[in-house]
Amino acid sequence: MLSYTEENYLKALLMLSFQNEERPEAGTNEMAAYLGVKPATATDMLKKLKEKELVSYQKYGKILLTELGRKKGVAILRKHRLWETFLYEKLDFSWDEVHEVAEQLEHIQSEKLVNKLEEFLDYPDFDPHGDPIPKANGDIPVVDKVLLAEITAAENCKVVAVKDTSTLFLQYLEKLNITIGTKIRVLEVIDFDGSLNIQIENEEPRSVSMKFAESLFVKR
Amino acid sequence: MLSYTEENYLKALLMLSFQNEERPEAGTNEMAAYLGVKPATATDMLKKLKEKELVSYQKYGKILLTELGRKKGVAILRKHRLWETFLYEKLDFSWDEVHEVAEQLEHIQSEKLVNKLEEFLDYPDFDPHGDPIPKANGDIPVVDKVLLAEITAAENCKVVAVKDTSTLFLQYLEKLNITIGTKIRVLEVIDFDGSLNIQIENEEPRSVSMKFAESLFVKR
DNA sequence: TATAAAAGTTAGACGAACCTAACAAATGTA
DNA sequence: TACATTTGTTAGGTTCGTCTAACTTTTATA
Numbered sequence: 001m002l003s004y005t006e007e008n009y010l011k012a013l014l015m016l017s018f019q020n021e022e023r024p025e026a027g028t029n030e031m032a033a034y035l036g037v038k039p040a041t042a043t044d045m046l047k048k049l050k051e052k053e054l055v056s057y058q059k060y061g062k063i064l065l066t067e068l069g070r071k072k073g074v075a076i077l078r079k080h081r082l083w084e085t086f087l088y089e090k091l092d093f094s095w096d097e098v099h100e101v102a103e104q105l106e107h108i109q110s111e112k113l114v115n116k117l118e119e120f121l122d123y124p125d126f127d128p129h130g131d132p133i134p135k136a137n138g139d140i141p142v143v144d145k146v147l148l149a150e151i152t153a154a155e156n157c158k159v160v161a162v163k164d165t166s167t168l169f170l171q172y173l174e175k176l177n178i179t180i181g182t183k184i185r186v187l188e189v190i191d192f193d194g195s196l197n198i199q200i201e202n203e204e205p206r207s208v209s210m211k212f213a214e215s216l217f218v219k220r
Numbered sequence: 221m222l223s224y225t226e227e228n229y230l231k232a233l234l235m236l237s238f239q240n241e242e243r244p245e246a247g248t249n250e251m252a253a254y255l256g257v258k259p260a261t262a263t264d265m266l267k268k269l270k271e272k273e274l275v276s277y278q279k280y281g282k283i284l285l286t287e288l289g290r291k292k293g294v295a296i297l298r299k300h301r302l303w304e305t306f307l308y309e310k311l312d313f314s315w316d317e318v319h320e321v322a323e324q325l326e327h328i329q330s331e332k333l334v335n336k337l338e339e340f341l342d343y344p345d346f347d348p349h350g351d352p353i354p355k356a357n358g359d360i361p362v363v364d365k366v367l368l369a370e371i372t373a374a375e376n377c378k379v380v381a382v383k384d385t386s387t388l389f390l391q392y393l394e395k396l397n398i399t400i401g402t403k404i405r406v407l408e409v410i411d412f413d414g415s416l417n418i419q420i421e422n423e424e425p426r427s428v429s430m431k432f433a434e435s436l437f438v439k440r
Numbered sequence: 441t442a443t444a445a446a447a448g449t450t451a452g453a454c455g456a457a458c459c460t461a462a463c464a465a466a467t468g469t470a
Numbered sequence: 471t472a473c474a475t476t477t478g479t480t481a482g483g484t485t486c487g488t489c490t491a492a493c494t495t496t497t498a499t500a
Binding site: 223225257258260261264265268279280 | 456458466
């Protein structure tokens with residue numbers, strides 16, 4: 001049985017591994033920063049996780065999840081994203097409110113609960129932010145998504161996920177009437193500053209910044 | 221902010237106070253037994269709860285919740301019973317499975333979550349065991365219920381709640397096809413051993429023990 | 441390549457929630 | 471009422487997750 005805290009470390013390592021798929025190791029400071037603890041604390045925990053064979057690393061080296069550790073981490077992520085979906089779809093929580101509560105709900109221990117919840121939600125593949133929800137067997141649905149910023153010429157696409165899940169960004173999206181599934185037509189790319197002229201659904205064309213375009217995932 | 225553990229102590233004291241409405245104090249050993257900890261541990265926690273003005277007691281005296289402590293306890297009980305209802309009604313958990321998971325869910329901190337959940341469940345007054353669900357303002361719905369054992373002559377009644385929530389009893393009820401709302405006709409009371417001949421809905425008459433009759437609440 | 445900066449570790453401490461063992465107070469009964 | 475039993479408290483210890491301060495190793499750069 002893993003403690004609440006151990007679970008958080010595993011999830012953090014999993015999330016960090018997603019940030020750089022080719023080199024999925026993390027550093028102690030990086031992990032500590034992600035979790036909001038001091039590096040010394042992370043080192044202590046790492047020793048414990050290594051002891052339990054959830055993590056493979058050696059002193060002053062990089063941290064990598066073991067097969068077991070990854071599996072546990074994926075299970076927590078699954079719960080997190082199913083709960084987010086529940087809050088959003090069934091309880092009318094907004095985009096930016098779901099995360100905080102799901103952080104708590106993801107630690108509820110009950111195999112049956114998570115599977116029944118999934119069934120109740122009709123086996124969703126993606127959460128309200130467009131992120132894939134791992135299946136009970138550990139499989140993670142894939143999307144061929146690209147950053148809006150990677151589109152370099154006039155082209156049509158559809159919003160499939162957000163990269164930045166900050167409240168500020170999510171609220172901006174809401175103001176622009178953008179949600180998962182919204183159609184976007186890229187009209188023009190301004191080389192000078194990387195900004196884009198886009199048309200959201202059939203609204204009036206408008207300009208968005210490069211920072212914006214780097215925070216949103218779309219499907220061509 | 222209360223810790224997970226502090227919340228459990230408050231809920232325990234509240235539950236113990238229900239067991240004897242006229243004299244709602246509890247003892248240290250009683251409380252420790254309820255929570256599955258040693259008396260010494262309970263004493264420590266009591267000091268902390270007194271410090272926080274959640275409990276009123278003095279050394280070697282009886283324990284009583286303060287107004288504030290009671291309010292916090294009721295809020296936890298409200299969450300517990302709403303979650304039980306959710307699990308039972310929406311996720312097809314059985315009578316005897318809901319408690320354990322609700323014990324975890326009751327500690328999730330989100331005012332919005334509990335109120336939205338209540339709305340989603342359509343403002344239920346009673347949980348799957350027939351126990352009243354406290355309202356957001358702290359009011360607790362009342363039922364005029366009596367133990368089946370208190371019925372002393374041939375009479376009709378309806379099951380409104382269970383007193384004993386043990387798995388063994390709940391599973392026995394399921395076997396007998398008894399659930400909240402089931403109509404029971406008391407045919408005969410056997411003075412010798414307190415057992416009853418009853419008719420469940422329109423099934424064949426059968427006998428149940430005094431112990432059984434003392435575990436079930438009905439409404440005349 | 442020497443050294444300064446960054447990254448990571450160790451040692452020692454703390455609060456929370458638990459324990460055991462020994463003690464003190466309250467209570468019930470001979 | 472005295473004393474045995476029950477009930478409750480204190481003292482001291484453990485584990486978990488956290489911290490700070492001092493130290494070591496790795497890395498980046500002048």
